[in-house]
Amino acid sequence: xxxxxxxxxxxxxxxxxxxxxxxxxxxxxxxxxxxxxxxxxxxxxxxxxxxxxxxxxxxxxxxxxxxxxxxxxxxxxxxxxxxxxxxxxxxxxxxxxxxxxxxxxxxxxxxxxxxxxxxxxxxxxxxxxxxxxxxxxxxxxxxxxxxxxxxxxxxxxxxxxxxxxxxxxxxxxxxxxxxxxxxxxxxxxxxxxxxxxxxxxxxxxxxxxxxxxxxxxxxxxxxxxxxxxxxxxxxxxxxxxxxxxxxxxxxxxxxxxxxxxxxxxxxxxxxxxxxxxxxxxxxxxxxxxxxxxxxxxxxxxxxxxxxxxxxxxxxxxxxxxxxxxxxxxxxxxxxxxxxxxxxxxxxxxxxxxxxxxxxxxxxxxxxxxxxxxxxxxxxxxxxxxxxxxxxxxxxxxxxxxxxxxxxxxxxxxxxxxxxxxxxxxxxxxxxxxxxxxxxxxxxxxxxxxxxxxxxxxxxxxxxxxxxxxxxxxxxxxxxxxxxxxxxxxxxxxxxxxxxxxxxxxxxxxxxxxxxxxxxxxxxxxxxxxxxxxxxxxxxxxxxxxxxxxxxxxxxxxxxxxxxxxxxxxxxxxxxxxxxxxxxxxxxxxxxxxxxxxxxxxxxxxxxxxxxxxxxxxxxxxxxxxxxxxxxxxxxxxxxxxxxxxxxxxxxxxxxxxxxxxxxxxxxxxxxxxxxxxxxxxxxxxxxxxxxxxxxxxxxxxxxxxx
Numbered sequence: 001x002x003x004x005x006x007x008x009x010x011x012x013x014x015x016x017x018x019x020x021x022x023x024x025x026x027x028x029x030x031x032x033x034x035x036x037x038x039x040x041x042x043x044x045x046x047x048x049x050x051x052x053x054x055x056x057x058x059x060x061x062x063x064x065x066x067x068x069x070x071x072x073x074x075x076x077x078x079x080x081x082x083x084x085x086x087x088x089x090x091x092x093x094x095x096x097x098x099x100x101x102x103x104x105x106x107x108x109x110x111x112x113x114x115x116x117x118x119x120x121x122x123x124x125x126x127x128x129x130x131x132x133x134x135x136x137x138x139x140x141x142x143x144x145x146x147x148x149x150x151x152x153x154x155x156x157x158x159x160x161x162x163x164x165x166x167x168x169x170x171x172x173x174x175x176x177x178x179x180x181x182x183x184x185x186x187x188x189x190x191x192x193x194x195x196x197x198x199x200x201x202x203x204x205x206x207x208x209x210x211x212x213x214x215x216x217x218x219x220x221x222x223x224x225x226x227x228x229x230x231x232x233x234x235x236x237x238x239x240x241x242x243x244x245x246x247x248x249x250x251x252x253x254x255x256x257x258x259x260x261x262x263x264x265x266x267x268x269x270x271x272x273x274x275x276x277x278x279x280x281x282x283x284x285x286x287x288x289x290x291x292x293x294x295x296x297x298x299x300x301x302x303x304x305x306x307x308x309x310x311x312x313x314x315x316x317x318x319x320x321x322x323x324x325x326x327x328x329x330x331x332x333x334x335x336x337x338x339x340x341x342x343x344x345x346x347x348x349x350x351x352x353x354x355x356x357x358x359x360x361x362x363x364x365x366x367x368x369x370x371x372x373x374x375x376x377x378x379x380x381x382x383x384x385x386x387x388x389x390x391x392x393x394x395x396x397x398x399x400x401x402x403x404x405x406x407x408x409x410x411x412x413x414x415x416x417x418x419x420x421x422x423x424x425x426x427x428x429x430x431x432x433x434x435x436x437x438x439x440x441x442x443x444x445x446x447x448x449x450x451x452x453x454x455x456x457x458x459x460x461x462x463x464x465x466x467x468x469x470x471x472x473x474x475x476x477x478x479x480x481x482x483x484x485x486x487x488x489x490x491x492x493x494x495x496x497x498x499x500x501x502x503x504x505x506x507x508x509x510x511x512x513x514x515x516x517x518x519x520x521x522x523x524x525x526x527x528x529x530x531x532x533x534x535x536x537x538x539x540x541x542x543x544x545x546x547x548x549x550x551x552x553x554x555x556x557x558x559x560x561x562x563x564x565x566x567x568x569x570x571x572x573x574x575x576x577x578x579x580x581x582x583x584x585x586x587x588x589x590x591x592x593x594x595x596x597x598x599x600x601x602x603x604x605x606x607x608x609x610x611x612x613x614x615x616x617x618x619x620x621x622x623x624x625x626x627x628x629x630x631x632x633x634x635x636x637x638x639x640x641x642x643x644x645x646x647x648x649x650x651x652x653x654x655x656x657x658x659x660x661x662x663x664x665x666x667x668x669x670x671x672x673x674x675x676x677x678x679x680x681x682x683x684x685x686x687x688x689x690x691x692x693x694x695x696x697x698x699x700x701x702x703x704x705x706x
Contacts, residue, residue, distance in 0.1 A: 001110040001433065003423045004099025006092040010063065010569045010579040016560075016587045016596070018085040024071060025600045026559050027552070029082065030566045030581055032071050036060075037567040037579070060569055063088050066579070087584075096435065097425035098398050101143060103405045108423055113148075116207070123149040145421055145445055146381065152209060162217045166190050170224050174231070177328065182235065185309055186227040189301050193223035196297030197290065204289055211283070215290030222266065222291075223298035226259050230302045234310060244314065248307050256303055263299045267292045277699040379456060380449060383479030384463070385427050386440040388472055391532055394437040398424050400472045401440045407466050408444060413454045419445040438474070457641055464521065477522035478638060490653045491520065491637040492688030493660075496630040497681055503633040506679055510635045510660075513671045517659055519642035519651025526625060526634040534591060538613040546612070547602025553609060556599055561588045591615065636688070653689045661686075 012033070014026065042054035060066050067088045073079035082088065099108040113122050123144075130142045167187040174183035194216060198208075206212060234251030242250060270288040275281075342349045386404070388397045401422050408420050420442065427439040446452060446459070460478060467476050491514070495506050507525045514523050536557065538550050558564060563582030570576050587593045595610035625632050639651040662670035675684045 003097045003108040003110070003426055004105070005107045006095060008577045009091060009093045010066070010577055011089045011091050012066070012082065012086045012579060012581045013089065013584045014086040014582065016583055016593065020598065022080045022085060023606060024080065024085060025598050025606060026556055026581065027600060029071060029086070030559065030564065032069065033566045033579065033581065036069055060571065062571060063090060095394065097423065098394065100405065100422040102420050103402065103409065108421065119149045119152055123147055143419065145419060146443070156213060158213070158217060162220050163190055163194060166220050166224065174228070181313070181315055182231045185306060186224055186231055188309070189224055189227040189298065189306060190220060192301045192305060193294055193298040194220070196301065197294045200293045200297065201290070206286060206289060211286045212290050215287045216294065219291045219294045223294055226263065226298050226302035227306055229255055229259055230306055245311065248311055252303060252307050259302065260299055263295050266295055272700065275699060275702070276696055281696070281699065380446045382444040382446065382456065382459060384442045384476055385479065386442065386476045387474050388438045389474045390438055390528065392438045394425055396472065397438055397440055400470065401442060403470060404442060404467070411462055413459050413462055416446050416452045416454050416459065417444055418447055421445070475524050477524060488688035488692060489636040490639045490689055491656050492686065493635045494627060494632050494685050494687050495635065496627060496632045496683045498631060500624070500631060502682070503631060506682060507633045507635050510672070513660060514635070514637050517656060519640055519649070520637050520656060521640050522638040524636060532617060535616050535618055536613050537616070542612050546607055548599060548612065552599055553613060556597055556609065557594065560594060560597055657686050657690055
């Protein structure tokens with residue numbers, strides 16, 4: 001995707017006064033240009049023994065030919081050329097979007113990989129291409145921002161670090177209890193299990209990404225368990241007097257089934273995640289697969305590879321009572337006493353466990369422990385979506401964004417800012433951009449988290465304080481940085497009903513209630529009034545009288561104001577560029593001038609559009625959203641920290657819902673508990689995080705029962 005780029009175009013800028021003076025219309029110019037700029041094959045012909053292709057050539061070779069083209073002429077030989085009524089310019093398309101980096105205008109190129117693409121390899125190729133391109137085009141500065149491969153690399157590094165930590169801790173623990181040789185054997189099992197997982201994952205069509213890496217980090221400490229059991233059992237048989245080979249065979253044979261059963265129970269504990277529905281189900285479905293493959297790989301390694309390593313490299317000396325036995329004897333005594341007491345008082349033990357479980361559920365239900373469904377994580381990127389009033393011109397929106405850029409680059413937290421990337425005229429990404437002159441998106445790249453002097457919340461608070469007083473800004477909201485799947489807005493309240501005006505009023509009521517809740521920010525609704533529009537209503541009886549159609553009026557208006565591509569210009573090259581026919585800009589800035597546009601009737605007369613149609617100015621509706629057949633207006637908001645008695649407290653989405661709707665379990669009422677009675681015929685439901693949370697936990701509860 002390109003933002004801020006403009007393609008080459010050939011403009012034929014028409015002077016309406018000159019058109020009127022020569023008695024020519026825009027449609028006349030369009031027809032002349034289309035009829036001349038042609039390259040048409042005419043078949044073949046034969047002269048003697050040679051056959052020739054026949055081709056009629058009328059294409060423009062240069063812009064002078066466009067300007068010198070005759071539009072009309074009279075009997076005396078006087079002719080009117082395009083250059084007499086228009087200016088031909090080799091230029092760029094009108095600017096629809098503007099892209100800036102640290103306040104300097106440029107072009108943003110958004111690159112998205114395919115599903116089976118290797119993001120690390122892709123970004124290596126991109127950076128190599130950029131380096132080569134900068135050498136070929138001196139003076140061009142290219143900066144790579146929002147590189148997704150960095151997160152993957154960091155994840156791989158974290159996996160490697162976790163694996164190394166696991167290997168080291170396993171080695172240290174086993175060194176004291178089983179000796180250095182057994183410690184080495186068990187530690188080797190961690191990388192071998194991960195290697196087996198890497199080999200098997202492609203069979204399940206799973207690539208290495210942040211989710212799979214996260215799953216491996218979770219399981220890296222579990223894959224060594226099987227090896228420890230096998231090693232300890234073999235060591236026990238050696239202490240009993242078995243020789244080297246017999247101890248290995250007996251030790252493995254005794255635990256092969258129990259260890260496999262133990263592995264399957266762990267796999268079964270993760271399996272319910274496969275049955276989860278919704279976005280969370282899609283997100284978490286990778287974890288049970290990754291964990292299961294890693295654990296089964298660990299079992300295979302401990303039963304096949306580990307015994308072979310012990311046989312080849314293990315000590316063949318008989319083991320008697322060693323430091324392992326001496327170290328563990330005190331622990332065994334304590335453990336035996338605790339188990340004996342628990343067995344002698346079975347009822348007390350069982351009821352104590354049940355009581356602790358009930359108390360735990362009560363603590364959760366009381367709200368003493370705040371719950372947040374995938375909380376926002378610290379991020380190196382702050383994204384802000386801005387909107388100026390609907391209908392604001394692109395250059396005015398740019399002015400507003402420029403003030404924000406200037407503030408960011410000079411605020412007291414500027415030491416934590418690396419880059420400011422602004423895209424004016426568009427909001428969104430991943431192929432879903434909303435293009436409007438009133439839209440803008442500003443992305444602030446921060447330094448490494450460990451190097452930041454200010455927290456992300458502190459920087460956002462400073463930005464909010466500035467944005468709240470920024471002239472010309474209609475609304476804004478910060479993008480959500482989260483450590484999980486795209487689960488929607490923190491607060492997403494859907495109001496459903498029939499009457500749009502009533503829905504708008506109710507949305508304002510809900511927004512006012514949200515503003516009263518500390519820790520709720522970025523409040524906005526989905527209402528979009530649309531731009532002011534000039535409505536041209538043709539008078540059908542007059543159109544019939546002059547032999548004209550609505551399509552002709554619409555085409556003339558479009559050509560005059562926006563421009564119409566009438567043909568293509570190639571010149572001496574091979575690439576083709578559109579030739580755009582339009583009125584000069586000074587004629588399209590005044591509605592009265594548009595009314596004076598002329599259309600040629602069936603009898604050859606030039607009739608002004610003001611004599612054929614009525615003009616009025618109104619406001620259209622940009623979009624009407626529906627859900628389950630009803631019209632809907634959504635009110636969205638984000639949650640953040642707020643000050644509570646001098647202490648920073650995090651507001652959660654579930655708390656916001658409770659404050660608005662109330663809590664039946666506790667018997668408390670919310671500010672909108674009587675919503676249905678207050679607004680009969682209209683309903684309010686919570687989407688976003690709350691909706692995904694309900695879907696996920698309902699399906700997860702059924703899954704765990706299974």
